[in-house]
Amino acid sequence: MGTLFDEAAAAEARTVVRLDRPFDIAPRAGTRWTVPELAALVRATAARLAHAGVRPGDRVAVVKDNHWDYDLLACAVVRLGAVPAQLSARLDPADLVTLLHRLRPAALVTTSAVLARCRDAAGIAPLLITVDTAVPGAAHLAALDATGPATPVRRPVDEPLIVHHTSGTTGVPKLVVHSTRTLVHKLARFEAVRYPGIGLRRDDVLCNASAYGHGRTFxxxxxxxxxxxxxxxxxxxxxxxxxxxxxxxxxxxxxxxxPATYVRLRPLTTRLDNPFRRVRQYISTYDAVHPPALRAYLTASHHAHPVWMQGWGQTETGPLTFRFHTRRSALAPDAASTARRLGRPVPGRTRLRVVDPDTLRPVPRGRPGLLLVRTAALALGYVGEQERWDAKRVGDWWSTGDVGVHHRDGSVSILDREADTLPGLSCLRTEDLLEHLIPQALECVIIGAPDGDPLPVVVTADGRLAPDAWQRAVEDLPALPRPTVLAWDEVPRTGTGKVRRAALAERLTGAAVTGTGRWT
Structure with a gap:
C-alpha cells in the first residue's frame, strides 16, 4: 500500500479524481487530481512524516476531518514501514482518549480543532503533527521538508499493516489490526476482479461518499x-x-x-436533473439500507437494469455475505419484511454457523441464534484487548455478535445485535416495517427500556410526527408505545452514521444495554 499510487501511475492509469473540497493535507492544490499527482502527494507526505521523526515500526494515529486523504496519509505512513491507525474525529472525546491510550502511538497526526475539543489527546503521543494550522508544541505538516528521502520499507505480509476501529454502536469502539495478507491479499484482491455485470469497468465513474477513517475505504x-x-x-x-x-x-x-448518506442524499433522486440517472450499480456496506431508500435510488436510475449490491460484514472480517436488489425486488410487496435478508456467504471464502448463544451448540436451519463465521480474512486481534478478542473465538470460528437466522436456501437474516436484543421482537425488522409505513420517517429505531419494553424512536426532517401517522403505521403491528420523535442531528451517531444505540438508550431511559453484551 505504500507504493500503491506509484504503481498505478506507472501503469498509466488515466483516472481523474474530483473532490467536493480540497484535501486537508493539500488545501491549496484544488479539487481535481490525476493519479501521478496523487502519487507525488503520497511521496511528499511520507517525506514530511519522516522529517518529523516517524520511523519503521511506529504506530501513527490519524484523527482529522472526514476526507479521502485519510487513506493517502495511511499510505504515506505504510511507505515508511510504520503502522497507521485511523481514528474518526467524530469519536466522543472520552472514547478517543481511551483508544489513544490503548494504541500508545509514537505520533499523532491531527488538527487544531480536534486538539481544542479533546485536550487530553495532545500529551499521549511523543510526536504531535497538525495538518491544518500550526499549534504550539506540534509540528505543522506543511512546514516539514517534502523533498527528503522516503524509501519504501516493506514489512512482512503477516505483520500489522493498519489499525481501524469498529463503529462503536454498543459502546467504546475496538481497535482492529489487519495485515497485508488479510486486508490486501484476501479482501482487496478478491474485489479487484472485473466480474461480469458487477465488476468495475474502465469507463465507470465511481462516486464514494463514505467515512474515510474506517476500514472499508482503505x-x-x-x-x-x-x-x-x-x-x-x-x-x-x-x-x-x-x-x-x-x-x-x-x-x-x-x-x-x-447507508446514512443514502438517506440524506435521497432528495436528489426526485429532482428533474437527478444525478443518479446513469447509475448501473449501487453499493452499500456497514448497515442495511431500508426499502424506501432502495426504491428511490433504483427508480432514479435510467439504466435498463440497475442493481444494488448490499454487503454484510465487520471490520474484523471484511464482507461475509452479499445480496443483490433490483427494481423488481425493491418494489415487491414483501420488500420491507425481507430487507434483513443479507444474502448468502461468499462462496469458497466464508463459512457460517448459527449456535445457541448460551450453549454454543448448533441450531437447525431456520431458527435464530448467534452467528459464527470462518474466514481467512479474519484480523489479527484487538489492540489492548487481547482477552476480549480471545473471548470471541469459538474454536476455529469467530462470533459476529449478531443474532440471526441461516435459512434453508442458504441465505442469512440479521435480527439484532446480541447486545440490543429484546424478548420476542426483532428490533431491526420492526424498524424496516415502520420506515415502510411512515413515509416522512428518515429513520426508525427500536431500543430497550429498563422495564424490558421496546421504546420506538422516529427520526424526521423537522423532529415532528403527526399522531395519526403513527397510529396508522402500528395498527397491525405488535403493541408499541408512542414514539420519541427526534430530528436527524439529535440522534447520537458513529463516524459511519450508525445510531449509537447504547448512547441513545442511556439518554432516553438511563440504561444502555438490553442483551448480555458478552459477544460485543
Whole structure:
C-alpha cells in the first residue's frame, strides 16, 4: 500500500479524481487530481512524516476531518514501514482518549480543532503533527521538508499493516489490526476482479461518499487504484445541496455510500436533473439500507437494469455475505419484511454457523441464534484487548455478535445485535416495517427500556410526527408505545452514521444495554 499510487501511475492509469473540497493535507492544490499527482502527494507526505521523526515500526494515529486523504496519509505512513491507525474525529472525546491510550502511538497526526475539543489527546503521543494550522508544541505538516528521502520499507505480509476501529454502536469502539495478507491479499484482491455485470469497468465513474477513517475505504482505495476507472468522485459530507452540483457535473455510473448518506442524499433522486440517472450499480456496506431508500435510488436510475449490491460484514472480517436488489425486488410487496435478508456467504471464502448463544451448540436451519463465521480474512486481534478478542473465538470460528437466522436456501437474516436484543421482537425488522409505513420517517429505531419494553424512536426532517401517522403505521403491528420523535442531528451517531444505540438508550431511559453484551 505504500507504493500503491506509484504503481498505478506507472501503469498509466488515466483516472481523474474530483473532490467536493480540497484535501486537508493539500488545501491549496484544488479539487481535481490525476493519479501521478496523487502519487507525488503520497511521496511528499511520507517525506514530511519522516522529517518529523516517524520511523519503521511506529504506530501513527490519524484523527482529522472526514476526507479521502485519510487513506493517502495511511499510505504515506505504510511507505515508511510504520503502522497507521485511523481514528474518526467524530469519536466522543472520552472514547478517543481511551483508544489513544490503548494504541500508545509514537505520533499523532491531527488538527487544531480536534486538539481544542479533546485536550487530553495532545500529551499521549511523543510526536504531535497538525495538518491544518500550526499549534504550539506540534509540528505543522506543511512546514516539514517534502523533498527528503522516503524509501519504501516493506514489512512482512503477516505483520500489522493498519489499525481501524469498529463503529462503536454498543459502546467504546475496538481497535482492529489487519495485515497485508488479510486486508490486501484476501479482501482487496478478491474485489479487484472485473466480474461480469458487477465488476468495475474502465469507463465507470465511481462516486464514494463514505467515512474515510474506517476500514472499508482503505480496502476500496487499493481496489480502485488497481481497477483504474475513468473517474472518481469523492464526497466528504451528506448535504444534498453541496453534493448536487458535483454529481450533476460528473454523473456517476457506480455509487458507494454509507447507508446514512443514502438517506440524506435521497432528495436528489426526485429532482428533474437527478444525478443518479446513469447509475448501473449501487453499493452499500456497514448497515442495511431500508426499502424506501432502495426504491428511490433504483427508480432514479435510467439504466435498463440497475442493481444494488448490499454487503454484510465487520471490520474484523471484511464482507461475509452479499445480496443483490433490483427494481423488481425493491418494489415487491414483501420488500420491507425481507430487507434483513443479507444474502448468502461468499462462496469458497466464508463459512457460517448459527449456535445457541448460551450453549454454543448448533441450531437447525431456520431458527435464530448467534452467528459464527470462518474466514481467512479474519484480523489479527484487538489492540489492548487481547482477552476480549480471545473471548470471541469459538474454536476455529469467530462470533459476529449478531443474532440471526441461516435459512434453508442458504441465505442469512440479521435480527439484532446480541447486545440490543429484546424478548420476542426483532428490533431491526420492526424498524424496516415502520420506515415502510411512515413515509416522512428518515429513520426508525427500536431500543430497550429498563422495564424490558421496546421504546420506538422516529427520526424526521423537522423532529415532528403527526399522531395519526403513527397510529396508522402500528395498527397491525405488535403493541408499541408512542414514539420519541427526534430530528436527524439529535440522534447520537458513529463516524459511519450508525445510531449509537447504547448512547441513545442511556439518554432516553438511563440504561444502555438490553442483551448480555458478552459477544460485543
Amino acid at each position: 480496502c476500496w482505495t487499493a481496489v480502485v487504484m488497481a481497477m483504474a476507472p475513468a473517474g472518481i468522485v469523492v464526497l466528504t459530507g451528506d448535504d444534498p445541496d453541496t453534493a448536487d452540483p458535483l454529481l450533476r457535473g460528473c454523473p456517476p455510473t457506480v455509487v458507494e455510500a454509507l
